[in-house]
Amino acid sequence: xxxxxxxxxxxxxxxxxxxxxxxxxxxxxxxxxxxxxxxxxxxxxxxxxxxxxxxxxxxxxxxxxxxxxxxxxxxxxxxxxxxxxxxxxxxxxxxxxxxxxxxxxxxxxxxxxxxxxxxxxxxxxxxxxxxxxxxxxxxxxxxxxxxxxxxxxxxxxxxxxxxxxxxxxxxxxxxxxxxxxxxxxxxxxxxxxxxxxxxxxxxxxxxxxxxxxxxxxxxxxxxxxxxxxxxxxxxxxxxxxxxxxxxxxxxxxxxxxxxxxxxxxxxxxxxxxxxxxxxxxxxxxxxxxxxxxxxxxxxxxxxxxxxxxxxxxxxxxxxxxxxxxxxxxx
Amino acid sequence: xxxxxxxxxxxxxxxxxxxxxxxxxxxxxxxxxxxxxxxxxxxxxxxxxxxxxxxxxxxxxxxxxxxxxxxxxxxxxxxxxxxxxxxxxxxxxxxxxxxxxxxxxxxxxxxxxxxxxxxxxxxxxxxxxxxxxxxxxxxxxxxxxxxxxxxxxxxxxxxxxxxxxxxxxxxxxxxxxxxxxxxxxxxxxxxxxxxxxxxxxxxxxxxxxxxxxxxxxxxxxxxxxxxxxxxxxxxxxxxxxxxxxxxxxxxxxxxxxxxxxxxxxxxxxxxxxxxxxxxxxxxxxxxxxxxxxxxxxxxxxxxxxxxxxxxxxxxxxxxxxxxxxxxxxxxxxxxxxxxxxxxxxxxxxxxxxxxxxxxxxxxxxxxxxxxxxxxxxxxxxxxxxxxxxxxxxxxxxxxxxxxxxxxxxxxxxxxxxxxxxxxxxxxxxxxxxxxxxxxxxxxxxxxxxxxxxxxxxxxxxxxxxxxxxxxxxxxxxxxxxxxxxxxxxxxxxxxxxxxxxx
Numbered sequence: 001x002x003x004x005x006x007x008x009x010x011x012x013x014x015x016x017x018x019x020x021x022x023x024x025x026x027x028x029x030x031x032x033x034x035x036x037x038x039x040x041x042x043x044x045x046x047x048x049x050x051x052x053x054x055x056x057x058x059x060x061x062x063x064x065x066x067x068x069x070x071x072x073x074x075x076x077x078x079x080x081x082x083x084x085x086x087x088x089x090x091x092x093x094x095x096x097x098x099x100x101x102x103x104x105x106x107x108x109x110x111x112x113x114x115x116x117x118x119x120x121x122x123x124x125x126x127x128x129x130x131x132x133x134x135x136x137x138x139x140x141x142x143x144x145x146x147x148x149x150x151x152x153x154x155x156x157x158x159x160x161x162x163x164x165x166x167x168x169x170x171x172x173x174x175x176x177x178x179x180x181x182x183x184x185x186x187x188x189x190x191x192x193x194x195x196x197x198x199x200x201x202x203x204x205x206x207x208x209x210x211x212x213x214x215x216x217x218x219x220x221x222x223x224x225x226x227x228x229x230x231x232x233x234x235x236x237x238x239x240x241x242x243x244x245x246x247x248x249x250x251x252x253x254x255x256x257x258x259x260x261x262x263x264x265x266x267x268x269x270x271x272x273x274x275x276x277x278x279x280x281x282x283x284x285x286x287x288x289x290x291x292x293x294x295x296x297x298x299x300x301x302x303x304x305x306x307x308x309x310x311x312x313x314x315x316x317x318x319x320x321x322x323x324x325x326x327x328x329x330x
Numbered sequence: 331x332x333x334x335x336x337x338x339x340x341x342x343x344x345x346x347x348x349x350x351x352x353x354x355x356x357x358x359x360x361x362x363x364x365x366x367x368x369x370x371x372x373x374x375x376x377x378x379x380x381x382x383x384x385x386x387x388x389x390x391x392x393x394x395x396x397x398x399x400x401x402x403x404x405x406x407x408x409x410x411x412x413x414x415x416x417x418x419x420x421x422x423x424x425x426x427x428x429x430x431x432x433x434x435x436x437x438x439x440x441x442x443x444x445x446x447x448x449x450x451x452x453x454x455x456x457x458x459x460x461x462x463x464x465x466x467x468x469x470x471x472x473x474x475x476x477x478x479x480x481x482x483x484x485x486x487x488x489x490x491x492x493x494x495x496x497x498x499x500x501x502x503x504x505x506x507x508x509x510x511x512x513x514x515x516x517x518x519x520x521x522x523x524x525x526x527x528x529x530x531x532x533x534x535x536x537x538x539x540x541x542x543x544x545x546x547x548x549x550x551x552x553x554x555x556x557x558x559x560x561x562x563x564x565x566x567x568x569x570x571x572x573x574x575x576x577x578x579x580x581x582x583x584x585x586x587x588x589x590x591x592x593x594x595x596x597x598x599x600x601x602x603x604x605x606x607x608x609x610x611x612x613x614x615x616x617x618x619x620x621x622x623x624x625x626x627x628x629x630x631x632x633x634x635x636x637x638x639x640x641x642x643x644x645x646x647x648x649x650x651x652x653x654x655x656x657x658x659x660x661x662x663x664x665x666x667x668x669x670x671x672x673x674x675x676x677x678x679x680x681x682x683x684x685x686x687x688x689x690x691x692x693x694x695x696x697x698x699x700x701x702x703x704x705x706x707x708x709x710x711x712x713x714x715x716x717x718x719x720x721x722x723x724x725x726x727x728x729x730x731x732x733x734x735x736x737x738x739x740x741x742x743x744x745x746x747x748x749x750x751x752x753x754x755x756x757x758x759x760x761x762x763x764x765x766x767x768x769x770x771x772x773x774x775x776x777x778x779x780x781x782x783x784x785x786x787x788x789x790x791x792x793x794x795x796x797x798x799x800x801x802x803x804x805x806x807x808x809x810x811x812x813x814x815x816x817x818x819x820x821x822x823x824x825x826x827x828x829x830x831x832x
Contacts, residue, residue: 188435188442195421195432202419206433206483207404319422 015272029158031286035278036162040170041236043267043274045070048173048228049252050259050266051180055221058184058261059214060197060320061109062116065123066225067249069101072127073229075135078240082139087234090141091169094230095223101127102222106215113324124249132242144238145169167235169227174267176224181263193217197318200325210325225249247301254304260315273303331358333395334491334522335380335411340389342375349375350386351546357491357522362513364537365526368566368763369733372546373526374416377493380524381413382406393491412484413493418476419483422469426462426479427451430486454482459515474505481512491522498532499761502622502789504828510536528566528763530559531792542566567765575771578779580799582611584647586783587633587664587752592642594625594632602628604807605642610752610783615774617798618787621827625807626787627669630756633785634666635659636674646752660689663751667741667758669787675741678730682722683711685729686744718743719769735766742770746777753777753784759793771797791823805829 019036049066056063073094081090101123108119145167154164184190192213195203200210232248233240255273259266280296283289335357342350349372357363367373378384380391385401392398393409420429427448436446451464460478468476477497484492494513498506513523513536527533533540534554542549542565549565564570587610596602602625610616620626631637633644635656644651646662660666668674676685687696687707695706711725720739722732729740742758755774759767774797778784788794794801795818802812803826810826813819 186442187440188437189440191424191428191432191435191442195424195428198423199419199421201417202421202429203432205403205413205415205419207407208433316423 015268015275019275031282033158033161035282036275037165038281039271039275039278040162040166041274042277043270044170044173045228045231045236045248046252046255046273047177047267047270048224048231049249050255050270051177051263052221052225052228053253053256054184054259054261054263054266055180055193055217055224056105057256057318057321058197059193059217060200060318060323060325061105061214061218062120062322063105063218063221064117064120064250064253065101065105065127066252067245067247068120068124068127069098069222069225070229070232070249071124071131071243071245072101073098073226074233074240074244075127075131075229077226077230078141078233079134079136079139081141081234085142087141087143087145091145091227091230091234094233095226098226098229099219099223101225102219103215105222106218109324110211110214110218113326116322116324128243131244135240135242139240141234141238145235167231169231169235173227173231177263177267184263194318196325197320200320204325204327214325251300251304254307257311257315257317258307261318269307273300276303331360333357334359334393335524336390336392336395337376337380338390338392340376340379340386340391342372342379342384342386344375348546350379352389353543353546353548355541355548355551357524359490359522360517360520361538362517362523362525362536364533364540365524365543366528366530366533366540366562366566367543368528368765369735371543371566373543374495376543377413377495377524377526380406380491381411381493407487410488410490411493412487412489412491414477414480414484414495414497416495416497416499418480420468420476420479422467424468425464426466426468426471427464429468429479430454430464430483434487450486451482454486458482458485458512458519460485460512472505474501474508477501477505477509478512485516489521491524492516493524493526495526496528496761497525498527498529503791504621506532530562530764533562534559544568563764566763574796575768575775577775577797580614580778582614582799583781584612585609586612586647587754587785588643588645588648589629589633590643590645592629592632592644593640594628594637595640596625596628601640602807603632606804606807606809607642608785608802608809610785612751612781612783613778614799615778615784615786615797617794617801618785618804619791619794619801619823619827620787620789620804622789624804624827626756626804628807629804630666630669630754630785630787633659633754634664634668657689660750665745665748665750665753667745667753667755669756669760671737671741676729676737678737679728681711681726682715682720682729682732682740683708683725685740686711686714686725686747688744690748714743714747717747718773735762738762738770739766742773746773749777749780749782751782753782754787755784756787757789758786759788759790791820791827794823795820803827 049070052066053063076097077090077094080093081087084090105119105123108114109116147165147167148171150164154160192203192208196210196213204210232244255269256266258269277299280299284296333356337353337355339352339354340350341352353376365373375384379386382401382403382405390397393411399405430451431447436443448464455462460482462475462478497509501509510532517523537554539551539553541551542562544566589606589608592603592606593601594603606629618626628637632639635651635654635658639653646664651662652658672678687710690696691702696703708725715722715725718739720743721736729737758770774784786797799815800812801815801818802809803823805827806829
């Protein structure tokens with residue numbers, strides 16, 4: 001629990017600072033709330049993708065294939081939704097695809113003890129290849145997933161319009177992040193997972209199966225990546241294009257590091273990312289600042305580099321990350 | 331008395347090496363059995379077979395009278411066998427409590443019951459008199475404390491037979507004494523203890539019975555009363571071992587190494603060496619005694635130019651050594667046997683021959699200009715492997731494939747074969763078996779007799795007392811007293827090491 005307080009403060013401060021700034025700047029509650037609403041929409045796929053990283057790396061498996069996982073899941077979710085003419089079914093197929101990508105990573109990283117960076121690259125190339133090759137134009141899904149008008153919360157002043165009327169994946173995603181945080185720090189699954197990511201042989205000698213836990217966690221993480229991909233295709237945009245995820249899976253890794261491998265920390269970091277983007281968008285629309293739109297699209301990447309530069313050497317990844325576990329040979 | 335563990339004719343072979351050759355042993359309730367042997371004698375293999383980590387080729391292991399399935403760790407654990415591994419099986423970033431409960435957590439609906447776990451941890455440490463803070467993070471604990479957690483972990487699972495694999499190799503003398511006390515208490519409570527070591531003094535102090543292994547065979551069992559340190563050493567090594575090194579009176583000459591008003595910080599940027607001065611003469615061994623963590627490591631690294639000196643000077647033959655330049659220190663005549671041989675002494679993935687020229691690979695005769703002379707490197711390797719009794723089939727093997735004692739011999743061979751003016755030896759025999767210790771000690775004396783100034787830093791007071799011509803005691807970053815070997819007295823030095831005025 002100390003993790004939340006210690007790691008969060010910095011992020012919460014940054015967020016509230018920008019929030020207050022945006023709020024006062026606009027002097028217009030409608031704009032201010034819509035900026036924050038958009039921030040959540042920008043933040044969610046990043047946050048979910050960062051959870052993939054958290055779940056994998058906490059058990060000691062590096063996953064740089066999040067980008068590919070999201071891309072191919074967005075692809076299958078969209079085309080399944082379009083062909084079946086059912087967005088919800090498309091979403092489940094997206095999630096399933098993600099789980100399969102996770103399973104593939106587990107197979108390569110845990111069973112075959114491959115270099116995990118290369119395993120991740122394989123996922124990315126596989127996804128980029130399949131989605132470009134089978135991409136077809138002129139498909140469309142019946143509709144995006146329907147936003148939910150939250151009862152009670154929706155009527156709150158200020159917070160209502162920010163928190164209400166998001167899609168189902170958004171709400172599920174937020175609950176999942178909270179649940180993951182709780183599970184990681186409060187349950188025996190979490191204790192064992194963290195032990196496996198830090199010092200697998202101690203877990204092994206205590207009777208915890210390192211292989212099994214890594215398989216389970218990496219596969220579930222893949223499903224979460226699938227959900228993030230589905231969100232992009234079915235809830236946020238409603239279309240699919242080549243290279244659709246635009247590096248979000250990599251940005252998510254920076255967010256995970258910024259959040260110090262803590263689900264809540266990563267969530268806060270993702271909100272910070274989303275907010276920055278939403279505020280800049282608003283500034284552009286208002287034509288307060290006249291910068292070419294290319295600079296705006298650059299923003300997430302610039303932020304990623306900045307964050308990685310700032311946190312380099314200061315953060316401490318799980319100790320056993322990236323190292324295949326071998327039982328003591330004797 | 332009930333027999334807890336029976337080992338019948340257990341054999342295990344790895345390739346062409348027979349690790350265990352039809353060994354039969356028994357451990358009773360409440361008994362401490364010390365398993366003594368050199369590195370590679372088969373001690374670890376035997377206890378791993380008991381714990382189910384190794385599958386013996388033949389033989390039967392019975393615990394509490396029932397035959398154990400071979401190679402089944404879970405079954406060994408559930409029938410009451412606990413093992414304290416040489417490399418701690420603890421998660422460094424987690425608390426003591428978390429480590430204790432890992433794998434068998436008290437929980438409600440999958441949620442860990444932290445309160446209950448903590449109470450359990452406290453109760454356990456009370457019960458056995460092993461005091462540890464249940465909320466402390468493992469990596470912040472000193473080694474001795476971490477080891478207590480390891481023992482508690484085993485005790486939590488109702489252990490009847492506790493196996494300890496070289497538990498004292500990493501401990502300071504004080505921590506060792508505490509551990510031996512803990513083992514005695516556990517034995518009084520009826521726990522059978524199988525204790526692997528190659529330190530004779532501990533065996534004599536704590537064991538009820540002693541089993542000696544050599545080359546995979548059981549050489550016999552004895553008791554401390556029927557035996558003596560030198561008899562045990564002979565059983566272990568198979569020949570007579572000189573425990574106290576024979577040496578002639580030192581003939582000190584000019585000062586070769588001088589340290590003047592040295593100030594050095596440790597890794598946490600706290601002052602570790604405080605205005606320290608010392609001198610070592612040609613042809614003498616200055617023993618630096620002290621409890622670990624009193625500035626020895628920082629001092630040694632500053633002398634060898636591996637750690638920045640804040641102020642003060644290190645002089646070899648009156649010439650100052652530049653700061654933070656290990657190569658210059660070596661060229662000026664300092665050879666360094668580092669405390670951590672794996673980290674600073676060897677490149678484990680390089681061959682033995684390459685490791686033997688690690689600090690002179692670019693100098694004649696091992697290089698001509700830009701080009702290395704691999705033939706010279708290899709012939710030098712073969713010669714030193716022979717001369718320094720490094721037990722390896724050849725010098726082209728990687729250094730990492732050697733046992734601890736032989737790794738250390740590689741470092742010693744490299745550093746002492748060059749006959750430099752100053753030898754700085756930090757914990758040169760840590761984790762090394764009796765035969766190799768004897769050899770390394772002889773080599774240090776030989777270096778002294780050849781006219782080198784030797785600075786010996788050791789946490790083993792016995793080593794200092796038997797080797798040094800002069801003894802300096804370091805405490806809290808300062809030299810608190812200096813004795814000649816004749817006037818040195820174990821108790822006085824022990825008190826000074828502990829920071830008490832004599």
